[in-house]
Amino acid sequence: MAIQKIQTSEALSLGNTTELNLMQKFNAFADAQEKISIVWWLLSLILIGGFFLPLTFLLVYSLGGPTAPFLAISMISFLPA
Secondary structure, three states, X not given: OOOOOOOOHHHHOOOOOOOOOHHHHXXXXXXXXXXXXXHHHHHHHHHHHHHHHHHHHHHHHHOOXXXXXXXXXXXXXXXXX
């Protein structure tokens, strides 16, 4: 069975092109990523919990900052509200 595409007169007009701005491009990208949204969520958890949190803790520790309050605040921030 052959699939036929219906073309409208708007699709055939050559002089009527619209340029997408940056927000429209981002929205189109975000809509296309909806089927793998769980992967993006897991990636954000891995990056925050496995990279950024230890990095900031090490920076505070190496610069002589208060590590105990920072560690307590970071642990509390992972608890669900």
